[in-house]
Amino acid sequence: MATKSPFTISVIAAFLAAGPFAAGATGDDKVRSLLATRPLDSSENRPDQGTGGPRLVKQPRAVPGELLVQFRMGASTQSKGEALLPIKGRSLEAIRLADARLALMAAGVPLVNRQGDLERVSLPDGVTFDEAIRLLKTHPDVEFAQPNWIYHTLSIPNDPRYAAGNLWGLYGPATTPSNAYGLNALAAWNAGFVGSRNVYVAVVDEGAQWNHPDLIDNVWTNPFEIAGDGIDNDGNGFVDDIHGWDFANNDNTVYDGPASGTTSTDKHGTHVSGTIGATGNNGIGSVGVCWQVSIISAKFILAGGGTGADMIRALDYITDLKTRHGLDIVATNNSYGGDPFGQAELEAIARSAQANILFIAAAGNDSANNDASPHYPSNYNTTALAGRGSWRPSRRAAS
Numbered sequence: 001m002a003t004k005s006p007f008t009i010s011v012i013a014a015f016l017a018a019g020p021f022a023a024g025a026t027g028d029d030k031v032r033s034l035l036a037t038r039p040l041d042s043s044e045n046r047p048d049q050g051t052g053g054p055r056l057v058k059q060p061r062a063v064p065g066e067l068l069v070q071f072r073m074g075a076s077t078q079s080k081g082e083a084l085l086p087i088k089g090r091s092l093e094a095i096r097l098a099d100a101r102l103a104l105m106a107a108g109v110p111l112v113n114r115q116g117d118l119e120r121v122s123l124p125d126g127v128t129f130d131e132a133i134r135l136l137k138t139h140p141d142v143e144f145a146q147p148n149w150i151y152h153t154l155s156i157p158n159d160p161r162y163a164a165g166n167l168w169g170l171y172g173p174a175t176t177p178s179n180a181y182g183l184n185a186l187a188a189w190n191a192g193f194v195g196s197r198n199v200y201v202a203v204v205d206e207g208a209q210w211n212h213p214d215l216i217d218n219v220w221t222n223p224f225e226i227a228g229d230g231i232d233n234d235g236n237g238f239v240d241d242i243h244g245w246d247f248a249n250n251d252n253t254v255y256d257g258p259a260s261g262t263t264s265t266d267k268h269g270t271h272v273s274g275t276i277g278a279t280g281n282n283g284i285g286s287v288g289v290c291w292q293v294s295i296i297s298a299k300f301i302l303a304g305g306g307t308g309a310d311m312i313r314a315l316d317y318i319t320d321l322k323t324r325h326g327l328d329i330v331a332t333n334n335s336y337g338g339d340p341f342g343q344a345e346l347e348a349i350a351r352s353a354q355a356n357i358l359f360i361a362a363a364g365n366d367s368a369n370n371d372a373s374p375h376y377p378s379n380y381n382t383t384a385l386a387g388r389g390s391w392r393p394s395r396r397a398a399s
Helices: 030-034 077-087 098-106 129-136 185-190 267-277 308-325 343-354 383-390
Strands: 061-072 090-096 115-122 142-153 195-205 244-246 292-299 329-334 358-361
Touching: 061 077, 061 129, 061 308, 061 343, 077 090, 077 115, 077 129, 090 308, 115 142, 129 142, 142 308, 142 343, 195 267, 195 308, 267 292, 292 308, 308 329, 308 343, 343 358
Parallel strands: 195 292, 195 329, 244 292, 329 358
Antiparallel strands: 061 115, 061 142, 090 115
């Protein structure tokens, strides 16, 4: 049975260690202005008159007036236009093109499902999500449609002892102070397991302060790009992606906070990066579980949250880096969450899984039972990937 701990950040050795890692920080209001409560049944938030008196029921939040529409492989431009005509929808952009999927197959990643283009579509005022999805599902070239969900980072501790440097998550039963539930990282370090910069972990989150004194040696620098030349040297569609990419702002500046790191901009992404790989044994600041590692930043969350469309782009970017360049990307860390299930998000996770990239997700911070109250993305189940070619994603909660 999966349950949420009070402030789980991620579940894997490097990601479970909860340590204070000051970072730089705030965000842009771009996503904040898009956030809206828009339930699938088009109703408003409503009082729940159950035990304990009235309370407001929190509805899933999505970008108002936007859908993600998955078309079948081979759908023509005319057919896609005909599918959008009844809802008066307009395609804003292609999140993932069919030819990109074929490129993954050519690189040796099995083609689990012959999907076509995934597109972000705008709806006119007055057309509800329910109505638009119902009409789209009647068209033979539409596999599915869903709202463009909003995701948020999960909380990090800010109490004085935590901020003062008490790395309790790293301790073990024989350390001082002791922690029977900690990682006992010292035992691994003493055995020589301190990590390697030939191993890559992607942080799909806010951005990371790549020039932080405790991070700069462990932040990935793209050897296939020439910094500042304005050319996409490695041909992956991203110009000068030196340390990763900012999918929320669509630029290569993965850290948007001040050099001092004194605001909240990109604080969460930097904290998570430091938990994974703050340089160890350097006599300054904090220490990560991995003293040496290469951290790739795939930023998609701003101050107000991040969209499902940008999350999908971020995951596919990391999958492409592995298949294109053969980087040993072992995992993506995903310390964010939301309530709704998203088919498009699940299939992006599945694509990375087929490239042997482990998807690590935070279980949440509210101590609820995930089996009874699913939390995404941690509740997605991709175990059916063993079936390969005939695989179709499942909505069942992971166990």
